[in-house]
Amino acid sequence: MAFFVSKLLWIIANPANLLGILVLIAALAALLRWRRIGAVALTLLVLLCGMLTLTPVPNDLLSALENRFPQPDLAKLPKVDGVIVLGGAVDTHRSSAFATLVVTDAAERLLALVDLGRRYPAAKLVMTGGSADIDGEGAVREADLVRDRFLPMVGFDPARVVFERDSRNTDENARYSRALVAPQPGEVWLLVTSAYHMPRAVGIFRQQGWPVVPYPVDFGAAPDSQISFDLLGGLQNFYWASREWIGLTYYWALGRTESFFPAP
Structure with missing residues (x-):
């Protein structure tokens, strides 16, 4: 059951899916003239795209995972x-x-x-x-x-x-x-x-x-905290980082990992 639940959770939490959902909501709101809902959806879409493109957050989230255990x-x-x-x-x-x-x-x-x-x-x-x-x-x-x-x-x-x-x-x-x-x-x-x-x-x-x-x-993050200026690159880093952080939380809640964020 845990395997199926994890698959379902990731379908919902996948940041690429979230972008698509916001676009659909904004388009539907424009057709139906739901101005307030459309404004909220567009605002969230702009903020998310801005975070992925104009901040180091995606790279830093991925880097924190990748730097936890150095090459021996x-x-x-x-x-x-x-x-x-x-x-x-x-x-x-x-x-x-x-x-x-x-x-x-x-x-x-x-x-x-x-x-x-x-x-x-x-x-x-x-x-x-x-x-x-x-x-x-x-x-x-x-x-x-x-x-x-x-x-x-x-x-x-x-x-x-x-x-x-x-x-x-x-x-x-x-x-x-x-x-x-x-x-x-x-x-x-x-x-x-x-x-x-x-x-x-x-x-x-x-x-x-x-x-x-x-x-x-298979290292993917930039060595230093960086702004990507690349929506797809930021989305890719955020995709893998969010997948792992959610996975860490889920496995820790199930008692399948020794700690929330294992260390050397």
Whole structure:
């Protein structure tokens, strides 16, 4: 049930959807001559677009997430027993529709899988990702596409990787993968996911009793607080930032993360 509720909440809270709703309300108010409602909708639309374009808020919200866990100095780690890579790097819908591999903006997760796998040839490797569809029956699984398409494409042996293909969200990534590989006390596991997603992911893994070393990739925020002067760029940053902040709140309320904003 929590999976379906989270999907519904994001449809409502998605800032791109909010912009569209305000435009529709303003247009409908103009047709029906509802001046007060139209004025309110237009005012909110202008304020939101101004915030996305003329303030550093979208970048700062994303940067706060991405800077929470810095890249580790691998040379200082005593060992690396395993690497777990979270799904989200493959567009399963387009990959299925066009019968080819289509990656997302988070493709660095897959590059890190190959890179770390070559650096640590004795480490266990886990790729976790099923289908995020509400009706997942018969849907293409991300882990399958990584195994059958991506790894052969880059010349990496799929037999080296354990594929978890049933998870639909980060909580299930942690639970199902833990059941597959049974990490032992004292083992050092690297967790690979997008930098903005790392705080929530780390909190979930810790709550599952799996201490991990964060290995963030896929940075999107500007290094310093900046005004984008770019509506689409600001909207993109605000989209991912708001998605994660809402996700942190939701998972914390459900008791699925160790704290509201996990720290190193």
